[in-house]
Amino acid sequence: MDLTERIDRRRTRNSKHELVVDPDSLNPVVHPAEPVGRETLFEALLDAIDPLFEQAVPPDVYVWGPSGSGKSAIVTALMSALETKMQSQRPFYAATRGQTKGDGVEFAYLDARQATSRFQLYRELLDELLVDAVPERGMSTDALERKIQSIQSTGTTVVVAVDHLGESRTADVAEIHQFFEPFENLAWLGVGRTPPEDVSLPIPEQHVHVPAYGNELVDTLTVRGSQGLSHTLDHRHAQRLAEWADGDAHDALAALFIAANVAEGADATRLRDEDVEAGIEAVPRDGVPIGQVLALSENEHHILERLLALDRDEERPIEKTAQLIGEQTDLTPGTVKRQLYELAQFGVLSRQEVTVGPPGNGRRPSGVTPNFSATLFTLLRE
Numbered sequence: 001m002d003l004t005e006r007i008d009r010r011r012t013r014n015s016k017h018e019l020v021v022d023p024d025s026l027n028p029v030v031h032p033a034e035p036v037g038r039e040t041l042f043e044a045l046l047d048a049i050d051p052l053f054e055q056a057v058p059p060d061v062y063v064w065g066p067s068g069s070g071k072s073a074i075v076t077a078l079m080s081a082l083e084t085k086m087q088s089q090r091p092f093y094a095a096t097r098g099q100t101k102g103d104g105v106e107f108a109y110l111d112a113r114q115a116t117s118r119f120q121l122y123r124e125l126l127d128e129l130l131v132d133a134v135p136e137r138g139m140s141t142d143a144l145e146r147k148i149q150s151i152q153s154t155g156t157t158v159v160v161a162v163d164h165l166g167e168s169r170t171a172d173v174a175e176i177h178q179f180f181e182p183f184e185n186l187a188w189l190g191v192g193r194t195p196p197e198d199v200s201l202p203i204p205e206q207h208v209h210v211p212a213y214g215n216e217l218v219d220t221l222t223v224r225g226s227q228g229l230s231h232t233l234d235h236r237h238a239q240r241l242a243e244w245a246d247g248d249a250h251d252a253l254a255a256l257f258i259a260a261n262v263a264e265g266a267d268a269t270r271l272r273d274e275d276v277e278a279g280i281e282a283v284p285r286d287g288v289p290i291g292q293v294l295a296l297s298e299n300e301h302h303i304l305e306r307l308l309a310l311d312r313d314e315e316r317p318i319e320k321t322a323q324l325i326g327e328q329t330d331l332t333p334g335t336v337k338r339q340l341y342e343l344a345q346f347g348v349l350s351r352q353e354v355t356v357g358p359p360g361n362g363r364r365p366s367g368v369t370p371n372f373s374a375t376l377f378t379l380l381r382e
Helices: 003-011 039-048 050-054 071-089 118-129 141-152 173-180 216-228 235-245 249-265 273-281 290-294 298-309 318-326 333-345 374-381
Strands: 061-064 104-111 156-165 186-192 206-209 349-353 366-370
Touching: 039 050, 039 061, 039 071, 039 206, 061 071, 071 104, 071 156, 071 186, 104 118, 118 141, 118 156, 118 173, 141 156, 156 173, 173 186, 216 235, 216 249, 235 249, 235 273, 249 273, 249 374, 290 374, 298 318, 298 333, 298 366, 298 374, 318 333, 318 366, 333 349, 333 366
Parallel strands: 061 186, 061 206, 104 156, 156 186
Antiparallel strands: 349 366
């Protein structure tokens, strides 16, 4: 937001004194078109794919960094900018590595949380590349592979980013390498949290490290807060959120989003100190990012909603929790119990011993609690 936009915003504040004017700007799962303060990282990514600008297929790239460092925001912004600029300059790109013939380049962004298998990744990629919709049924994985190869046989180069690699339910870097190895004219950018030295081989030669936010997180919060709120976000509040989040933009924005909703619910026209503290209190540190929770199945969402509706101050074993949820859904207690254990295994829920119920095998029974912001989940589901 430049200076003239800031002035216009103050002149045209909503006459109803609404606090939140653009929820997406505060939403931690919505990425801005141009992330703030990450110019050096954009240069590093452009350096990594530089052969693209020399009419050749670029190398594969692994982009990595901690949760909340803005990896997704940077990569989605880069892919969008490349698609806008490069596709308007056809014919331009090479059909194969090192050659200089070809009539086009296509860019695609895939979320591994939504496409958890080779079949789904191929299907989502085709959906990005083709104007016509790809059938959801009736095509095998091999048929999808042949379809992608037929697109490339026309001289089209494909550059695809695959986000959220190496999570509990997503493919890892080595699997992505295997999935895309059949396509000679395809380069991929894998995005994950695991350091390159801990990634299963083979991994790309090109690595780009995205560190946690530093002082620029205050600027990011100020810009996004000022876009989302009817009044400019107070610097004190941005500083408080940034210091608490310790470089994690997801947690800082999650707390800001909740704080704005708390203030709006109290009919406040400005964000107050108590709203910011309420937002901070509602976001667990080192919890699962809300995007990972939102990517779960609808059945799992229903189970989580029923879990959150139970009295969280009351201790109960998983078996009792499953029984209570099963009574409110079409799922059997056995199915609910299994999914609660799976969600705990994937880190969405935390397990801890409870003092109620008979011990089993000499151990106290365990219960589950959310390992994510329940308040944010409820707000975004609504």
